[in-house]
Structure formats: structure tokens, C-alpha cells
Amino acid sequence: MSSGTSFASSQGTRSSRSAEDCPDLRAQMEKRRKRRKESNRESARRSRAKQQHLDDLSSQVDQLKNQSQQLSMVLGMTTQNLVALQAQNSVMQTQKMELESRLCALGEIICCMNSITNAANPAAAMGATASGAYDIFGAGSTWSQPIDLYQCF
DSSP states (O other): OHHHHHHHHHHHHHHHHHHHHHHHHHHHHHHHHHHHHHHHHHHHHHHHHHHHHHHHHHHHHHHHHHHHHHHHHHHHHHHHHHHHHHHHHHHHHHHHHHHHHHHHHHHHHHHHHHHHHHHHOGGGGGTBOTTSOBOTTTTTOOOOSOOOTTOOO
16 A cells, blocks of 8 residues: 555655746646747748739739730731831832933923024024023023933832
8 A cells, every 4th residue: 555655645746846947837838839830821821922923923924015015006006017018108109219210201292392492593592492491401501412201129
């Protein structure tokens, strides 16, 4: 029985120790629980911040995709306009060359007519035309070659 008594007394000592240490143990457990809660709160805050950042990046990706699509459409339309303007420019360049050729031929015709007029009317050789206006193509000039309307340049 003595062993039973000693066991009981040792348990009594343990329980009295835990009763004595109980406020310290409770305080330590409370500290740990508070640290764990704070750590969990901080982890949750970081997780929310990461999720917000991912949401922001996803939104930015969507905006950039839309902007890229719009720019692609504008580029396509601009390219079509460029091709149309290049074709129109080519036509106008051809028309310009044709008009320059016609102008040159008309200038040669006027020179020829002036030379014929000058030969028939010596007063026109002085720079006055039949209407009294000054000849811008050069009064008194003589044209001795036949006019070739297609070789101006």
C-alpha cells in the first residue's frame, strides 16, 4: 500500500505542480494561440493581396487584348486605305504624264503657229500678237522642224 500511497502522493505532487504551473502554461498557450491567429491573419492578408494582384493582372490582360484587337482592325483598315491611295496615285501619275505630254504638244503647236504668223506678218515678230497681247512662248521664234506630238520629253 505504501507504493499506492506513494503513487497517490506523486500524482498529488504532479497535480499540484500543474496547478501551480497552470497560469504560466495557460499564458504560454494563450501566447501561442495569439501568435498562430496573427500568423493566420497575416497569411490570409497576403493571400488576399496575391489574389487581388492576380485579378488586376487578369483585368489588364483583357484590356490589352481588346486594345490589340482594336489596333489590328485599325491597322487593317489603314493598310487597305494605303493600297487604295497607292493605286489612285499611280493613276494620277499616269494622267499627269499624259497631260504634260499634251501640254508640250500644244506648246509646240503654238510655236509653229507663231512662226507661220511671223513669216506672214512681220509686226508679230516684234512680240505683239493680233490681239495686242505679249506672246509668252517667245515672239519671233522660228520653228523649222515638223511637230511630233508624241515626243515632248
